[in-house]
Amino acid sequence: MKFDVIVVGAGTAGCLAAKTAAEAGLKVGIIERKTQEDIGDKICGDALGEHHVKSVKLPDPPVDVIDAKIEGIKIYSPDLETIFTVRHEDFSGYLLDRKRFGQWLLRMALDAGANLFDATLCLEPIISNGAAIGVTAKNLRTGRVERFIAKVVVDASGFSAVIRRKLPRDMNVENEVSNDDVEACYREIRQLKNGVESKYCEIYLNQDVTPGGYAWLFYKGRSRVNAGLGVCMRKGFPNPRSQFYRHVINKPIFEGSTILSAGAWYDPTRRPLDNMVGNGVIITGDAACLVNPIHG
Numbered sequence: 001m002k003f004d005v006i007v008v009g010a011g012t013a014g015c016l017a018a019k020t021a022a023e024a025g026l027k028v029g030i031i032e033r034k035t036q037e038d039i040g041d042k043i044c045g046d047a048l049g050e051h052h053v054k055s056v057k058l059p060d061p062p063v064d065v066i067d068a069k070i071e072g073i074k075i076y077s078p079d080l081e082t083i084f085t086v087r088h089e090d091f092s093g094y095l096l097d098r099k100r101f102g103q104w105l106l107r108m109a110l111d112a113g114a115n116l117f118d119a120t121l122c123l124e125p126i127i128s129n130g131a132a133i134g135v136t137a138k139n140l141r142t143g144r145v146e147r148f149i150a151k152v153v154v155d156a157s158g159f160s161a162v163i164r165r166k167l168p169r170d171m172n173v174e175n176e177v178s179n180d181d182v183e184a185c186y187r188e189i190r191q192l193k194n195g196v197e198s199k200y201c202e203i204y205l206n207q208d209v210t211p212g213g214y215a216w217l218f219y220k221g222r223s224r225v226n227a228g229l230g231v232c233m234r235k236g237f238p239n240p241r242s243q244f245y246r247h248v249i250n251k252p253i254f255e256g257s258t259i260l261s262a263g264a265w266y267d268p269t270r271r272p273l274d275n276m277v278g279n280g281v282i283i284t285g286d287a288a289c290l291v292n293p294i295h296g
Contacts, residue, residue: 041102121140
């Protein structure tokens with residue numbers, strides 16, 4: 001199959017890349033290992049500043065995508081004695097239903113004309129004469145390996161960076177990211193027994209508990225909270241799930257709470273890649289380390 005642009009990954013960066021290219025009149029294919037109905041279901045803090053939506057000229061998210069609105073952030077010192085509040089009259093944000101948010105972005109990309117190949121695992125880039133000219137991918141339903149030829153390949157495959165890791169060295173793209181620049185994160189969404197509502201996201205700094213990272217409590221409305229933490233993966237780093245149960249879940253608000261969802265994943269928190277383009281390839285999103293290293 002031939003396309004102008006092949007986008008690997010239907011996350012936030014991938015869907016926006018596909019939408020933008022399709023709106024420009026290009027023939028776009030999206031390769032995604034998840035099934036279409038599972039796109040958007042991922043481990044995430046679920047918080048998003050409204051200014052980010054406006055900066056990429058998206059419409060306001062639909063009502064069913066937003067779990068709660070936030071007015072600012074409270075940052076707690078290790079002894080909890082000092083609280084730094086980040087708030088501005090022009091600032092507002094959302095706590096998202098992450099799956100519905102992902103589906104909303106996907107729908108816009110498909111409505112713009114992009115073609116989705118779901119349940120399809122990208123295996124590697126196709127390189128010819130020093131340029132990326134497509135990818136090989138495995139259909140997870142049939143087991144068939146197919147070639148997707150394109151003028152441009154966009155690696156939006158997230159932390160896995162399935163294209164970036166296999167690019168030729170002479171493209172001068174960093175293939176690997178040091179563990180010192182990666183956060184191991186664990187997160188749960190819990191239903192609280194006693195309702196706690198807040199218009200502020202809470203971030204807790206403590207290098208003994210979360211070395212190189214922080215813990216968070218983000219209130220999602222209807223007595224639900226997104227709670228988690230991240231730790232830097234440098235040598236000897238503590239298990240994030242163990243730290244969560246040792247230092248976060250013991251807070252009084254969690255007494256009698258129940259788990260709605262739980263999971264772990266990785267977050268690159270460093271400067272962006274020095275080079276995010278090569279001949280025939282563009283790298284974006286987590287694959288390009290575009291996460292803000294200050295707040296993740």
